[in-house]
Amino acid sequence: MKLPVAKKIPHVHEKHGHQRIDHYNWMRERDAPEVLSYLEQENDYYDAMTAHTDDLKESLFQEIKGRLKEDDESVPYLFNGYWYYTKMEVGESYPYYYRRNDATQKEELLFNVNEMAQGHDFYKFTGMNISPDNKLAAFGIDTKGRREYTLMVKNLETGELLDVAVPLTTGGYTWAADNNTLFFTRKDPETLRANRIFKYKLTNPDNDGELVFEEEDEIYNCFVYKTLSQEFIMIKSSSTLSDEVRFIKSNQPDADFQLFQEREKELEYSVAHYKDHFFIMTNKDGATNFKIMQTPLHLTEKENWEDLIAHDNDVLLEDFNLFEKFLVVSDRFNGLNRIRIKAWDGTSDYFLPFDNETYTAYTGANLQFDTTKLRYVYNSLTTPASVIEFDMETREKKVLKTQPVEDADFDPSNYTSQRVWATAPDGTKVPISLVYKTSMKKETGNPLLLYGYGSYGATIDPYFSIARLSLLNRGFIYAIAHIRGGEYLGRTWYEDGKMFKKRNTFTDFIACSEHLIKEGYTSNEQLYASGGSAGGLLMGAVINMAPQLYNGILSAVPFVDVVSTMLDDTIPLTTGEYDEWGNPNHKDSYEYMLSYSPYDQIKEQDYPNILVTTGYHDSQVQYWEPAKWVARLRESKTNDKLLLFKTDMKSGHSGASGRYDALKEVALEYAFLLDLEGITD
The missing domain is CATH 3.40.50.1820 (Alpha/Beta hydrolase fold, catalytic domain)
Known part of the structure; x- marks a missing residue:
C-alpha cells in the first residue's frame, strides 16, 4: 500500500534568536478535514500493513481473555458499616459496584456501569464517594477520554439520580459531615490545570457550586480530600518541588480554610490526622528521602514539627498508614518495597518478611483505625497478585485472594x-x-x-x-x-x-x-x-x-x-x-x-x-x-x-x-512484536 505522505507547510518557531522549521505544525488544527484525513490515511496504512496478522491478533486476544476469570469479584473492604466490592460478569466490559450491610449482610447493587455505558464509545466511571449517612453516592463520568469528569450524585435509597451535573471536574469528591456539602476540584477549561476548589450544596442545586479556593500559581495543581479519621477536609496545592495544605473540620463546611504551612520552594509535605496530632511526611531539613514528623493540632507551622521516623539516606519513605495501635510505614531499600510495622507503645517494631529477588508489595485498602488487621498486596514477575490480611499483633497472615489465572x-x-x-x-x-x-x-x-x-x-x-x-x-x-x-x-x-x-x-x-x-x-x-x-x-x-x-x-x-x-x-x-x-x-x-x-x-x-x-x-x-x-x-x-x-x-x-x-490493544502490540520475530501463532 502507498505510504501516507503528510503535506509540508513551513512554520517557523523562533526563540532566543534560534529558529526551528516545523513543516507539520498544521496538524494541531483539531477536527480540521486535512488533519482527520491524514490520521485516517495512517490508520488505513496500519490496517493494510498488518492485515496478515489479523488472525494472530484475534488469537492473542482470545488467549489472554481465556486466562481471565471473567466472572470475578474484588476483595470487599469495610467502610462505615458496609462492605464494598465490585463484580465482573462474563462477556461484559465494565464492573458492577456492590455493597452489603455489615450487620444484616443485605447486598445492594449501587452501579451497573455496563448499563450506564450503553451508547458511548468511551465511558469512564470514577471517584465513587459515599456520604457519611450512607445514603448518597457522588461519582464522576467521562465519555470522551480527556479526563474531564462530570460530577453526579445518586440517591442510594431510591436509586434516583439527583439533579446534579457539574462539568469539568477532576473526578475526586469529598463529603462534609452534614451529608449535604460536596467539595471538588474543577479544571481550567483551556489548560485543564486543576486550579479551583468548589463547595456544592445539594440544598442549592441551581448552580455549579461556590468557589472556596483558587490556585493562581500556574505551576501548581490543587485537590481536596478528607483525612482517614473523617475529621478534617484538606486542600492541597502541589508543584513538583513544593506543597501547601489548608484545612477545616469536616463538620464545619462553611468555615474558612486555615493554612497549615505556607509554601516554600523545595519544601514538600503531606498531612494525615490521628487523635490529637497531625502527621507529616516531608523533606524538611534536607530529608531528601523524606521523614515522618508530628505536631499538635493547634501548632501546624513547621517550627513545631517533631521527628517521628527519622530521615535515612539509604531508605526512601513512600507512604504510611495510621492505626489505633500501630504505625505502618511503606519504604524502599535498594529498590525493593518494605512494610514496617511499629507499635505506638514501643513494644514492637519489625518488617514484613519478603524473600524474592525482585517483587512488589504495598498496603491496600486500610480504612479502619480500630483494627489490628493490615491489608497489603504482594506480587512479583512470576507470582500473581495476592491480597493478604496480616494481624499485626499475632503476626499471622491470611491470603484473602490470589489473582486467578484460568490456564x-x-x-x-x-x-x-x-x-x-x-x-x-x-x-x-x-x-x-x-x-x-x-x-x-x-x-x-x-x-x-x-x-x-x-x-x-x-x-x-x-x-x-x-x-x-x-x-x-x-x-x-x-x-x-x-x-x-x-x-x-x-x-x-x-x-x-x-x-x-x-x-x-x-x-x-x-x-x-x-x-x-x-x-x-x-x-x-x-x-x-x-x-x-x-x-x-x-x-x-x-x-x-x-x-x-x-x-x-x-x-x-x-x-x-x-x-x-x-x-x-x-x-x-x-x-x-x-x-x-x-x-x-x-x-x-x-x-x-x-x-x-x-x-x-x-x-x-x-x-x-x-x-x-x-x-x-x-x-x-x-x-x-x-x-x-x-x-x-x-x-x-x-x-x-x-x-x-x-x-x-x-x-x-x-x-x-x-x-x-484494552486487551485488544495489548494483542495489537504483541502481534507487532511476534510478527517481527516470525512467530505466527
Whole structure:
C-alpha cells in the first residue's frame, strides 16, 4: 500500500534568536478535514500493513481473555458499616459496584456501569464517594477520554439520580459531615490545570457550586480530600518541588480554610490526622528521602514539627498508614518495597518478611483505625497478585485472594525472575528486572522486550501480568529498566534523571540495552523496547541516539515534541511541568531540552521497526505530537523497516475504557512484536 505522505507547510518557531522549521505544525488544527484525513490515511496504512496478522491478533486476544476469570469479584473492604466490592460478569466490559450491610449482610447493587455505558464509545466511571449517612453516592463520568469528569450524585435509597451535573471536574469528591456539602476540584477549561476548589450544596442545586479556593500559581495543581479519621477536609496545592495544605473540620463546611504551612520552594509535605496530632511526611531539613514528623493540632507551622521516623539516606519513605495501635510505614531499600510495622507503645517494631529477588508489595485498602488487621498486596514477575490480611499483633497472615489465572498449564515455578545491573556511562549501576519461561530461555539470543519510563519520580515496580504470559510462553524475555528519573533507588535517583540531568534517563536505558546484549540475554536483531507517554519520549530519544540496538519499538501516546509543547502554556499540563523538564523560555533550558527532544533530533539514518499508538482525545499528550513525529520520521528514515501509526479516534491518554477493548490493544502490540520475530501463532 502507498505510504501516507503528510503535506509540508513551513512554520517557523523562533526563540532566543534560534529558529526551528516545523513543516507539520498544521496538524494541531483539531477536527480540521486535512488533519482527520491524514490520521485516517495512517490508520488505513496500519490496517493494510498488518492485515496478515489479523488472525494472530484475534488469537492473542482470545488467549489472554481465556486466562481471565471473567466472572470475578474484588476483595470487599469495610467502610462505615458496609462492605464494598465490585463484580465482573462474563462477556461484559465494565464492573458492577456492590455493597452489603455489615450487620444484616443485605447486598445492594449501587452501579451497573455496563448499563450506564450503553451508547458511548468511551465511558469512564470514577471517584465513587459515599456520604457519611450512607445514603448518597457522588461519582464522576467521562465519555470522551480527556479526563474531564462530570460530577453526579445518586440517591442510594431510591436509586434516583439527583439533579446534579457539574462539568469539568477532576473526578475526586469529598463529603462534609452534614451529608449535604460536596467539595471538588474543577479544571481550567483551556489548560485543564486543576486550579479551583468548589463547595456544592445539594440544598442549592441551581448552580455549579461556590468557589472556596483558587490556585493562581500556574505551576501548581490543587485537590481536596478528607483525612482517614473523617475529621478534617484538606486542600492541597502541589508543584513538583513544593506543597501547601489548608484545612477545616469536616463538620464545619462553611468555615474558612486555615493554612497549615505556607509554601516554600523545595519544601514538600503531606498531612494525615490521628487523635490529637497531625502527621507529616516531608523533606524538611534536607530529608531528601523524606521523614515522618508530628505536631499538635493547634501548632501546624513547621517550627513545631517533631521527628517521628527519622530521615535515612539509604531508605526512601513512600507512604504510611495510621492505626489505633500501630504505625505502618511503606519504604524502599535498594529498590525493593518494605512494610514496617511499629507499635505506638514501643513494644514492637519489625518488617514484613519478603524473600524474592525482585517483587512488589504495598498496603491496600486500610480504612479502619480500630483494627489490628493490615491489608497489603504482594506480587512479583512470576507470582500473581495476592491480597493478604496480616494481624499485626499475632503476626499471622491470611491470603484473602490470589489473582486467578484460568490456564491449567500455568505454574509459577515454570518461570524465572531475576535482577541484574548494567553500568551507565558515568559509572552508575542501573538495575534491570527480568522474567522468562525457564524452559524457553536460550543461552544466547532471545527475543526480549525492554520496558522503560523514567520520569516524574514514578517507579515501575516488577509486577505480574496475565497478558505478558503470551510473550513469555513464546520465548520472549520481559525486562524493566529501572532508570534514573524514577525513584527505584531513592529520591536522588529521580533528581539525577530530570531537568539538566534528563539525558541520564536515556543513556541509562541504552546502557541496559547494551548490557542485555553483551550478556547474551538477547541480540540487536531480537531486542525490542517499549514505553508510553514520558516513556514514549524515552523511546524517541534512544532511537535517535542508538537506533542500531533495536529491531522494534512500541511507543504509546508519546511525548516527543518537547520544546514546542513546553513553550505553549495553553496546552494542558505544560506550566506544571517546568520543574520536571525545565522552562524553555529560559535559554539554558531551551538548549538542553532541544538537545534531546525526539522530534527535533530526528536525522537521516536507519531506524528500527516502529509502532506508534495514540488517542485522538488525549489530554495529556495531544494527538498531534505523535502524528508530527511519525510524519517527520517517514521523511527522514533511510531504510524500509516498518513505521506504523494507529490513532484510536474514540479514546484518550489511558486507551480504551472497557476491559476487552484494552486487551485488544495489548494483542495489537504483541502481534507487532511476534510478527517481527516470525512467530505466527
